Amino acid sequence: MEAPRHDTRGIVDPSGLLNHVRFRRHEPAEPLRRYVEWYWLIDWDLPAPYASHIVPHPAVNLTFQWDGADERDAPYGEVTGVALGLYTRKLSGRGRVCGAKFRPGGFRPYAPEAPVSRWTGRTLPVREVFPQATGDTARSVVTPADDRGRVAALDAFLLSLPCAPDPQADLAIDLVRRIQADRTVRRVGDFAHARGLSVRALQRLFSTHVGVSPKWVILRYRIHEALEQAGSRSDVDWAALAADLGYADQAHLVRDFTTTVGVSPAAYAAGARAGR
Incomplete structure (x- = not known):
């Protein structure tokens, strides 16, 4: 590890x-x-x-x-x-x-x-x-x-604490790691198919072992990446980043970021620059 x-x-x-x-x-x-x-x-x-x-x-x-x-x-x-x-x-x-x-x-x-x-x-x-x-x-x-x-x-x-090895936990850990590392993972159906699972089996695995849905995990890691970019760069191309993260358009990224963080990406980036 x-x-x-x-x-x-x-x-x-x-x-x-x-x-x-x-x-x-x-x-x-x-x-x-x-x-x-x-x-x-x-x-x-x-x-x-x-x-x-x-x-x-x-x-x-x-x-x-x-x-x-x-x-x-x-x-x-x-x-x-x-x-x-x-x-x-x-x-x-x-x-x-x-x-x-x-x-x-x-x-x-x-x-x-x-x-x-x-x-x-x-x-x-x-x-x-x-x-x-x-x-x-x-x-x-x-x-x-x-x-x-x-x-x-x-x-x-x-x-x-008692802790027995759990192959399903190992599988869930591996799948989450793949989602986190691979920006091309955008659709639950495609991801499940690539891993040889049905969408329903993937959803059950995540509910039981992760606690949230695979779609939620994909979206959360997108927000983490957007937060990292907004806080570390002054020249973020939000439209390009939205496309890179698999959003349909910039507006969807702005909406998810604002809902999660509480301010828009542009406002967060401006605050980060002011604090540097």
């Missing part, structure tokens, strides 16, 4: 976020890498509140968090399913988050009793999904002073 990426794809205003928090990614223990993509750690100590905005990946996240003003405040854990819209997190004071991002398609081996679509659009206390977690679990993850200790605690908890 590949090492954690260092890009900021999906983060709205990445420079703003990185100016307000310490953000790191680390690899999980080798036995976990089949289904866990990376760990992500964030610490903050802010003089004024700050809101971060993310266009999430089609992935489930397990987080252990501490939002208190001092170490006496209780840490807690959550499981967050695929977020369908823009995810906003308001940060204030001091705090930290230690998260595990499962590979898109990789969560169900840890929670096989329900399709991953059950968690879509929801955030639940960790014990509702993993009864093995306790207050001591959250505390063991967030209290170490260094990254090594936090990563070791995440490894220990995840390695303690």
Whole structure:
């Protein structure tokens, strides 16, 4: 499996976020890498509140968090399913988050009793999904002073969970990776046929193991690419980008981007330039 990426794809205003928090990614223990993509750690100590905005990946996240003003405040854990819209997190004071991002398609081996679509659009206390977690679990993850200790605690908890190899999860992971990497994947029917699946079988696989439809995944990665282009370039040809991403025209790209991010591509690009 590949090492954690260092890009900021999906983060709205990445420079703003990185100016307000310490953000790191680390690899999980080798036995976990089949289904866990990376760990992500964030610490903050802010003089004024700050809101971060993310266009999430089609992935489930397990987080252990501490939002208190001092170490006496209780840490807690959550499981967050695929977020369908823009995810906003308001940060204030001091705090930290230690998260595990499962590979898109990789969560169900840890929670096989329900399709991953059950968690879509929801955030639940960790014990509702993993009864093995306790207050001591959250505390063991967030209290170490260094990254090594936090990563070791995440490894220990995840390695303690039952997880049987799941060929269907492996297939879902591979298909999502192909969609992410290949801009020519534009139509669900064509993609299913190329992989030797019926559209219905592909849709069932994604509902059970990814939590969203293959069409949703295709559209989300289009928005990620448009967000990346808008934030890093000052000369984006939106009509050409829309065509490259498989949109019928520029108007469809503008509509999807605005609906997801909250501002038009041009307005976002102007804001990104002003912040550079």
